[in-house]
Amino acid sequence: MARRRFLQTAGSGATLLAFGAVYAIADDGLIATAKAETRKDGRPRVPPGQTVISKIRPMGGDEGDPSKSQYRLRVYGEVTSELDLDFRSLLKLPQVTRAEDVHCVTGWTLLGAKWTGVQLKEIAARAGVKDTARHVIFEAAHGYTANVRLDEALADNVMLAHKLDDVPLALEHGAPLRAVVPDLYFWKSAKWITGIRFSKRDAPGYWETRGYHNHADPWAEERYS
Numbered sequence: 001m002a003r004r005r006f007l008q009t010a011g012s013g014a015t016l017l018a019f020g021a022v023y024a025i026a027d028d029g030l031i032a033t034a035k036a037e038t039r040k041d042g043r044p045r046v047p048p049g050q051t052v053i054s055k056i057r058p059m060g061g062d063e064g065d066p067s068k069s070q071y072r073l074r075v076y077g078e079v080t081s082e083l084d085l086d087f088r089s090l091l092k093l094p095q096v097t098r099a100e101d102v103h104c105v106t107g108w109t110l111l112g113a114k115w116t117g118v119q120l121k122e123i124a125a126r127a128g129v130k131d132t133a134r135h136v137i138f139e140a141a142h143g144y145t146a147n148v149r150l151d152e153a154l155a156d157n158v159m160l161a162h163k164l165d166d167v168p169l170a171l172e173h174g175a176p177l178r179a180v181v182p183d184l185y186f187w188k189s190a191k192w193i194t195g196i197r198f199s200k201r202d203a204p205g206y207w208e209t210r211g212y213h214n215h216a217d218p219w220a221e222e223r224y225s
Contacts, residue, residue, distance in 0.1 A: 014071075025053055034053035034111055045101065045154050047218035050109040056164065057108060058172035064141030064192025073160075073177065077137075077198040080128030087176060092159070093118045100157055100182040102167040102189070103218040115162035115180050123196065124159045138179045138188075139195030147214070148181055150198070159183050160193065170223040185216040185223070 032054055037045040046052060065071070068087040075083035096119055099112040104218075120136070136153035138146045152158070162169060163178045169175040174191030181188045187207045208214050212224035 016217060026053055029143055043219050047103055047111055047221070049222065050218065051107055053108045053110055054111060056102070056110050056173065057104070059104065059186070061144065061191055062142040063171055066175045068172045072109055073193065074195040075123055075127045076128040076195070078133035078200055079198055080130065083123070083127050090118055090162070090177070094122055096159065098159070100180065102180070102182055102186050103183040103189060105212070105215050105223050114165045115159060115161040116163035116166070117159040117177070117180070118158060119156065120135060120158045120196070121156070123160070124154055124198070127198070129198050133198040134201050135199045137197040137199055137203050137205070138190035138193055139197060140190040141192035141194060145203065147183060147189045147203055147205050147208060148184065148188055152183065153181070155183065187216055188211065188216055
């Protein structure tokens with residue numbers, strides 16, 4: 001698979017080459033500081049096999065409709081109250097801004113990206129997720145899906161984001177709304193999201209059925225199945 005092929009290099013001024021794009025690597029000082037830091041859970045801030053870069057990279061995919069006026073988000077499945085939210089309704093929900101690191105399976109890590117949006121647990125509470133739910137299936141444009149365990153999906157740092165670094169999402173990054181699941185490889189953070197299905201059963205998504213790991217923990221390097 002093309003996405004398996006990536007180069008990792010280190011050092012100030014170096015570049016990371018993947019999918020024909022050149023990624024600027026962060027400076028040595030930032031890399032050294034980040035690699036020396038640990039998270040609250042005791043794990044290193046930078047997972048193994050990752051190179052810190054200075055700017056988020058678009059990772060392709062079939063783009064959805066960026067129109068906020070036409071946007072709808074369906075929340076359904078193992079819930080007591082299905083939701084059909086337009087973009088204005090989403091903005092009326094409690095908003096949070098969090099600086100979160102994100103880790104791509106191709107080997108890059110972006111530190112402290114500032115995401116603004118609605119926590120998934122807020123939407124789950126409003127929909128009334130049933131005790132029978134075990135998984136969250138993110139549904140996105142053109143049939144893309146990504147599966148996440150319910151307990152991980154309801155963590156405080158998981159959200160549906162509409163801004164990155166105080167700027168509305170660019171189309172290439174999932175406008176108008178994308179999932180952000182910082183503690184799993186970035187393909188789980190579905191772009192151009194259209195639906196959230198709470199499910200009794202797991203349902204491996206687009207990449208999971210194409211050889212990628214079903215769980216995707218960066219610290220365990222769960223890249224491929």
